[in-house]
Structures are given as C-alpha cells and as structure tokens.
Amino acid sequence: MWTDTRPAVEMPRLFERGGDLISFAGGLPDLDVLPMDVVSAQLSRLLRLGGKLALQYTTPHVAAALVPAITDLMAREGGRTTAGNLVPTGGSQMGLMAVALGLASPGETVLCQTPAYPGAAAAFRTAGLHPHAVPEDAEGLDPEGLRETVLRLRADGRTARLLYCNPTFQNPTGATLSVARREELLTVARELDLLIVEDNPYGLLGFDGRTTATLQGLDPDRVIYLGTFSKVFAPGLRCGWIAAPAELAATLRRTTEIMALSPSALAQAALAAFHTRSGWTDLIDAYRASYRERSALMADALEAELGTDGPWSWQRPDGGFYIWLRHRDGVDTNTFADAAAEHGVSFVPGSHFGIGGENADALRLCFSQVPKKRIAEGISRLAVALGHGAAEGVAA
Incomplete structure (x- = not known):
C-alpha cells in the first residue's frame, strides 16, 4: 500500500x-x-450584507480585496508581489505541502536550514522527499557549505533543487540571517539553480520594530515565499498565501485547488475588511x-x-x-x-x-x-x- x-x-x-x-x-x-469587538462587528456586517458570497465556494485565487492587505505586509520587509503571483493557502503549513507536492517529485532531496520547523520536515517527508541539513556557522546558514553540500549530493546522483529556510526570528532559535548573508545565499542559489522556500511567519514581530529585507524582496524570481496571517492576526481563520514567480504560482494554484478545492472566502473577506478599516500598524x-x-x-x-x-x-x-x-x-x-x-x-x-x-x-x-x-x-x-x-x- x-x-x-x-x-x-x-x-x-x-x-x-x-x-x-x-x-x-x-x-x-x-x-x-x-480587538475582538472590532472583528466581531466587521464579521457581523460582512455576513449581513454579503453572507451568501462569503459562505460559498470560491476560485483558487487570492481575493482582489485581500491583495492590498498582503502587499502591505510584504512591503514592510521589502517584499513585492502582484495578484498573479499569489496563491491562497490555509496557512503556511498548507503552503509547505503545496510546494512539496507541486514542485518536487518523490525521492528528491530538499535542503533545510537546521534546527528546522518540524512541520516543514513532516510535510516534505509526507510528500516522499528527503530533508537534508545544510551546514551552519556562527552567522547561520553557510553559503559555502550549501554549495559543497549540493555539489556532493548531485555527484551522488541525488536531485537537490529546493532550499527551505526560516531566516527571520527562526523557529526555534529566534535567530535572524543578516542581509549580507542573505545576498551570499542568493548568489549560491543562482549559481546552482536552486529555488529558495522562504517561510516567514515572524518577520514583522521584531521587538524594536525594525525589519530585515526578505529573500523574496531581494530576488523574487528565485524565492517562493510563504506568508501567513496566523501570527499577525489570528490562526483560527487558517489563511495564508504563497508568493511565487508566475509560472510556479500557476502550478501551485493547481496543487492547492486539489488539496482544498477552495480557499475560505469568509476568512479572506474578514481579513480584507479589517485591513481596509484599521490597517496593520x-x-x-x-x-x-x-x-x-x-x-x-x-x-x-x-x-x-x-x-x-x-x-x-x-x-x-x-x-x-x-x-x-x-x-x-x-x-x-x-x-x-x-x-x-x-x-x-x-x-x-x-x-x-x-x-x-x-x-x-x-x-x-x-x-x-x-x-x-x-x-x-x-x-x-x-x-x-x-x-x-x-x-x-x-x-x-
């Protein structure tokens, strides 16, 4: 079986x-x-005026009303995207499964920053992939170690095309890769034709309000970005997104449609309404x-x-x-x-x-x-x- x-x-x-x-x-x-009173009032208004749409199936796209809410969040860390590059998910965990199922084949190796979020390793293994740790040094992910690891794996006949990382306030260590180190990693990724999967639930939660440029913002053609509202709004809505190059976004959209058929129109509408009236700041x-x-x-x-x-x-x-x-x-x-x-x-x-x-x-x-x-x-x-x-x- x-x-x-x-x-x-x-x-x-x-x-x-x-x-x-x-x-x-x-x-x-x-x-x-x-602010539960604000959220409650907005949900009540949403259901009263548009409940038949909000509670119905919808298409596997990010709702037009939600796109500004996502682009606002991403821009705060230097990210940039358009509606055509966005794929709706039920949070980053679904995004991880979509990437594993849609962009890799069973038996392939996926490179991972370690310590690694357990949900990522579980998603990759469930899709039949083989997670493989990338060497680190005192500054985090080691670009030269990444290069050596990929070349060694490929010399052994193993396919290694994806690098998974959580570079800002990493789960579990809380560490953040410097911009200089991010640039070095992107240089190696271009050299070896690697796609980087950037998981970023915590990037806006720096205690002093400062942010670090995302890998996606530095090279949107090389990075598949996993975003979520779970940590900056609430996890119960189960709403997130993937920002990816257009051709990959189309593949991931087909995969998520098979996984969930339809994103939650209610969740997307609720988040869009909150952003329109209150913003994120x-x-x-x-x-x-x-x-x-x-x-x-x-x-x-x-x-x-x-x-x-x-x-x-x-x-x-x-x-x-x-x-x-x-x-x-x-x-x-x-x-x-x-x-x-x-x-x-x-x-x-x-x-x-x-x-x-x-x-x-x-x-x-x-x-x-x-x-x-x-x-x-x-x-x-x-x-x-x-x-x-x-x-x-x-x-x-």
Missing part, C-alpha cells in the same frame, strides 16, 4: 492545555491583543509590545533560576516567539520530559527540530501566550524538572 512505503510522520504535541499545566510548547499568538505594534514584555519576563526568570554559567545556554531573542536552550554537555532533553510533566510544565525537546537526530541537546520554550503572571512560575517548575531529570539520568 501507499502508506506502507513512507515512514510514519508525527508532529510534536504543541497545543495541549488543561488543569494546572503551564505550557511553553505551542507557538500560540496572544489573542488578548486582537496598530495591531502589529500591539503584538510586538506583548511579545517584548513576555520575552523579557522569561529571559529574566531563566537567568534567576538557571544562572548564566551553568549547563544551559541561551540568548535573549530580538523578536518572534521562542527561546532556544542548549545543554552544554549534550544531554538529550527528552530525558526531562517526564519530570516536566510531573511538575506541570511543558516544552518541546530539540530532537523534534532535527533532520537526522541532531539538536537532541536542546529544547524550545515559547513565551507568546503564557499569562505574564505565570511565566516566572513556569520557569521555576522547569528548573526543578531539569534538575530532577539530570539527577535521574546520572543515577541511571
């Missing part, structure tokens, strides 16, 4: 809640920031302020509980949702999972972000939706769990 020819692919359990659990696992946005600024405060609370608590010269290392993020802890002695963080559960706290072990077993010595903490008053308590619970897990590992 088809299912017997592909390995089982699982995602980490990110969104489990309940009881007294303090979850640092799932990357949920802080929806307390979203105030909402994005409010999200930035929320995450800046929560990030500082978590980093301060980590310093207080774990110190700065112990077995755990991390960096204060400049944006995004996450803090990435690494054990200096290489201990597998899965060994702490049971102790963490017993103490009512959760995290994502680093092994979920590996391509071939790497990153097991790390763990990801998400601060974006944890109630501010509980962040320090959660880190205190985590510190106890990490101590217990280490003690048990030594005893074993």
